[in-house]
Amino acid sequence: MEKLTIIKVGGKIVEEADTLNQLLDNFSALPGYKLLVHGGGRSATKLAAQLGIESQMVNGRRITDAETLKVVTMVYGGLVNKNIVAGLQAKGVNAIGLTGADLNVIRSVKRPVKDVDYGFVGDVEAVNGEMLASLIHQNIVPVMAPLTHDGKGNMLNTNADTIAGETAKALAKLFDVTLVYCFEKKGVLRDADDDDSVIPVITPELFRQYVVEGVIQGGMIPKLENSFSAVEAGVSRVIITLASAINQDAGTVIKK
Numbered sequence: 537m538e539k540l541t542i543i544k545v546g547g548k549i550v551e552e553a554d555t556l557n558q559l560l561d562n563f564s565a566l567p568g569y570k571l572l573v574h575g576g577g578r579s580a581t582k583l584a585a586q587l588g589i590e591s592q593m594v595n596g597r598r599i600t601d602a603e604t605l606k607v608v609t610m611v612y613g614g615l616v617n618k619n620i621v622a623g624l625q626a627k628g629v630n631a632i633g634l635t636g637a638d639l640n641v642i643r644s645v646k647r648p649v650k651d652v653d654y655g656f657v658g659d660v661e662a663v664n665g666e667m668l669a670s671l672i673h674q675n676i677v678p679v680m681a682p683l684t685h686d687g688k689g690n691m692l693n694t695n696a697d698t699i700a701g702e703t704a705k706a707l708a709k710l711f712d713v714t715l716v717y718c719f720e721k722k723g724v725l726r727d728a729d730d731d732d733s734v735i736p737v738i739t740p741e742l743f744r745q746y747v748v749e750g751v752i753q754g755g756m757i758p759k760l761e762n763s764f765s766a767v768e769a770g771v772s773r774v775i776i777t778l779a780s781a782i783n784q785d786a787g788t789v790i791k792k
């Protein structure tokens with residue numbers, strides 16, 4: 537099977553021009569087929585605040601009311617996505633920016649209201665792996681924003697870690713996929729304040745133990761849940777690492 541590398545980059549890296557530019561340099565240097573998924577949660581929170589809209593997160597997910605949906609659509613599908621695409625084009629990478637609505641690559645369903653009403657948040661139903669593969673085989677590099685659509689004309693907000701995990705799962709049927717979650721830490725840390733306490737390998741058992749102990753918390757929980765789901769579904773390698781280390785053998789390896 538042909539190899540494909542999927543990189544997911546989070547809000548703290550994309551928010552700052554210098555760290556984003558370094559990530560795009562490292563991404564450009566990756567050999568072979570590749571795809572980039574970006575977040576941008578911090579940028580959305582900032583713009584929302586400037587517009588007088590308060591942001592509320594529950595279990596690492598944004599409560600997305602109608603006004604917030606407009607903000608995230610503008611920020612993720614517009615500013616962040618197009619900055620990244622332009623940055624990659626400047627480095628000779630033939631990138632195309634996509635939300636889930638573009639080419640119908642990711643359809644979702646509005647999350648049902650249970651204990652929490654997340655508003656316009658989409659749970660992924662279908663990723664069009666064949667469509668993405670047809671772009672990739674033309675040496676086009678998809679750059680995916682954390683937005684999906686419901687097929688009835690509505691955009692929905694979807695966590696970027698989930699977009700990366702679900703995209704990797706769909707493409708694992710067609711490629712030998714490596715999924716790399718990169719961010720501002722060296723990996724999953726045993727002590728969040730000690731950058732050198734990287735846990736080299738993590739299994740579901742260790743994960744559960746670390747959550748109970750409070751070692752792993754916040755945004756790291758959905759990242760790891762998506763990682764285990766990807767490994768279970770046939771993604772060959774899942775790694776959580778530092779944004780400046782995506783070309784190196786470093787970070788935390790996720791095992792079943």
Ligand SMILES: Nc1ncnc2c1ncn2[C@@H]1O[C@H](COP(=O)(O)OP(=O)(O)O)[C@@H](O)[C@H]1O
Pocket residue numbers: 545546547548575577596697718719720721723724725726727728751752753754755756759
């Ligand atoms: N054990 C841990 N190791 C590393 N980071 C952790 C850990 N537990 C919690 N975190 C926090 O999780 C954050 C990453 O989650 P999140 O902010 O959702 O990232 P991203 O925007 O890159 O998806 C880190 O910045 C860190 O503050």
Ligand SMILES: CC(=O)N[C@@H](CCC(=O)OP(=O)(O)O)C(=O)O
Pocket residue numbers: 545546547548574575576577578580596597598608657658682693694695696697
């Ligand atoms: C539903 C939901 O929570 N969507 C996320 C999408 C952005 C994201 O995941 O960005 P990071 O990777 O930078 O955290 C949000 O609006 O924050």
